[in-house]
Amino acid sequence: MVKMVSPLFQITNFLHRHHRCMLCRLPVDTPDQHWCQPCLARFPRTPYCHGCGTTTLTMTEYCGRCLTRPPPWQRCYRLGEYRFPLRQLVHKFKFGHQFWLARPLGTLLAQAIPEPAPLLLPVPLHPWRQLTRSFNQSTLLATAIAEATGSRCQPDLLRRTRHNPAQHQLNKAQRQTNLRDAFRLRKPIVRPSSPLPSHVALVDDVVTTGSTLSVLTRLLLAEGVERVDIYCLCYTPAGK
Template identity: 60%
Template sequence: MLSPFSLRSIFQWPNQHCQLCHLPLCRHEQLWCRHCLDRFPRPPYCARCGATTLQPSSQCGRCLSKPPPWQQFYRLGEYDFPLRQLVHQLKFGGKFWLAEPLGHLLGRHITHPAPAVIPVPLHPLRRLSRSFNQSTLLARVVARETDSLCLHNAISRTRHTPAQRELSKSERQKNLNQAFILKAKQLPEHVAIVDDVVTTGSTVAELTHLLLRGGVRQVDIYCLCYTPPRK
C-alpha cells in the first residue's frame, strides 16, 4: 500500500499558484510564495511552555512558579490565520500533503533537536475514520529535517476518548486518564513529542509523564500551533 507521501508524485501540489495570495509560484516554491511565508505571524513565545509573550523568553513567570513537565517547546505560531485554516485542511479536509511543507517549516525552527521524535497517537477507530494520523505525517517530515528518528509506534492510544477540542482543561485531563500505553522497550534519554495543535497542554503533559516514567530524561514539544487561553 502506498503511503500518503509516496502519492505526491501522482497528485503533486494542487496548482502552480500560492495558496494564500494566488500569485504564481517561483521555481523552488511549493504551496506558498516566500512573501507570504515571511508574513506568517510568529509572535514571541516562552521556550518552556509555548505561551505567547511580549519578548522571547526562556521561561515565563508562569513557568517559574509552575513549570510544565517538558523542557523545550517549539512552535510555528498561534492557532490563527493562516495556520488555523491550514491545520484544519490537513486534519479534517483530507489534505495530507500539507504535512510536508508545514513539517518542513517546523523543522527549520528547531535549534536543538532531540535524537528521536514521537507523534501523538490516534486511537485506531479515529485513525480509520480519518485514514491517517496528521501528527505521524508531521513527525516523519520533522525527523527528516532534523536528522532524527521517528518512533511512530512508541506509544499507542488504548481508549477511544471524545475529541479534546470540545472539553475544558479539567475535562481534558480526566478524558486522558490511562488513555495511552508505552510500547517501546528502549528509548533515547532525549525525545520530542510532535502534535499539530497544543491548547491546554493536557495531552502532551500526559505523554510526557508517561515517557519520564519509562526512563526518558528530557522531553521536548514540537507543534504547529499554540492556542492561547480563552479570555
Template identity: 55%
Template sequence: MVSPFTLFANTLPTPPYCQLCRLPIESSHQPDNEPGSKLWCRHCRQRFPQPPYCRRCGANTVSMSTYCGSCLAQPPPWQHFVRLGEYRFPLRTLVHQFKFGRKFWLAQPLGHLLAAQISEPAEAMIAVPLHPLRRLYRSFNQSALLAAAIADKTPSRYLPDAIRRRRYTRPQHRLNRQQRQHNLHQAFILKEQPLPSHIAIVDDVVTTGSTVGAIAKLLKLHGVERIDIYCLCYTPTAKNP
C-alpha cells in the same frame, strides 16, 4: 473557428497559484529550496503568525524567552517547546485543510517549516497517537505524518510504534481545561522500550497542553530525562474556556 492566438495561448504554461490567496506565485521571488514555496506565495508565508513565545511552555510572551513567569511558578512536564506559529489565520486555515480537509500532503511543507525552527533536535520523536477507530475514520494520523516530515530534515529518528492510545476519548477541542485532563486519564501506553534519554512529542495543535503533558509524564516514568514538544500551532490559553 478557434483563432490561432487562442490555440497559442492555451499552450502557454499556467503559473502556479497560491493555495491561500489564489493569486499567481511569482517564481522569480520564490526560492525553490524554501518549504512551501510551490504552495504559498511569499506574502502569505510572511503572514504566518509567529509572535515571540516562551521556549519552555510555548505561551506568547513580549519577547523570546527561555522561561516565563508561569513556568517559574508551575513548570510543565517537558523541558523545551518549539512551534511554527500561533493558531490563527493563515496557519489555522492550513491546519484545518490538513487535519479535517484530509489534505495529508500538507504534512511535508508544514513539517519542513517546523523543522527549520528546531535548533537542538531530540534523539527520537514520537507522535501523539490516534485511537484505532478515529484513525480509521480520518484515514491518517496528522501528527505521525508531521513527525515523519520533521525526520526528513533533522537527525531525529521517528519511532512510529513507541506509544499507542488504548482508550477512546472525546475530541479534546470540544472540552474545557478540566475535562481535557480527566479525559486523558490512563489513555496512553508505551510499547517500545528502552527509550532514548531525549525525546520530542509531535502534535499539530497544542492548546492547554493536556495531551502532550499526559504523554510527557508517561515518558518520565520510563526514564526519559529531556522531553521537547514540536507543534505547528499554539492556542493562547486566555482564549480557551
C-alpha cells in the same frame, strides 16, 4: 544508499509541478518553495514562551506561569499562533484530508528547532478515531520533521488505549480526567531491553492546555528519558 521517500510526500511534488503558492496560488520560482514571499511574511512569528508556547512580549525561556508551575517537558517549539494563515492550513490538513500539507509545514517547523531530538514520537490517536479520519496528522507531521532534521520517527511506540471524547470539546479539568490511563508505551518485541534515547520529542498539530502532552511526557520520563521537547504547529489558548 538510496534515500526512500514516502509516497505521501511524492504527492507534494506532483501537486506543485506548476510551482504555485499553496495559499494564493500565484506562481513561485521552485517546487520547494511552497509559499510566495508575501504570503510567507503573513505567517505569525510572534515571540513566545519556550515552556508552554504562549505568546509573550519577547522570546523567553519561561513565562511567569511556567516559573510558578513548570511544564514536565523541557522546551516547546512552534510555528505561531492559531490564526491566519496557520489556522486555515491546519484545518485543511487535519479535517480537509489535505495530508500533503504535512511536508511544507513540517519543513518550516524544522527550521525553528536548533537541536532536533534523535527520536520523534507523534501523539497517537485511538485506532477507531484514526480509522474514521483515515490518517493521523501528527504522524505525517512527525515524519516530515524527521525527514528534514535527519531524526527518526517511530509512530507505533505510543498507543492510545481508551476512546475518549475529543479534547477540544472539554475544559481543562475535564481534559485531565479524560486522559486518565489513556496511553501506554508499546514495548519493543525484537529488543525489549533496548532503551529509549535520552532526548525525545513529542509532535502534535495544535497545543492548547498541554494536558495530553503532559501525560505522554511523564510516561516517557518514567521510562528513563531525560529530556522531552514539544514540536507543534500552533499554540492556542483554551477556549479559542
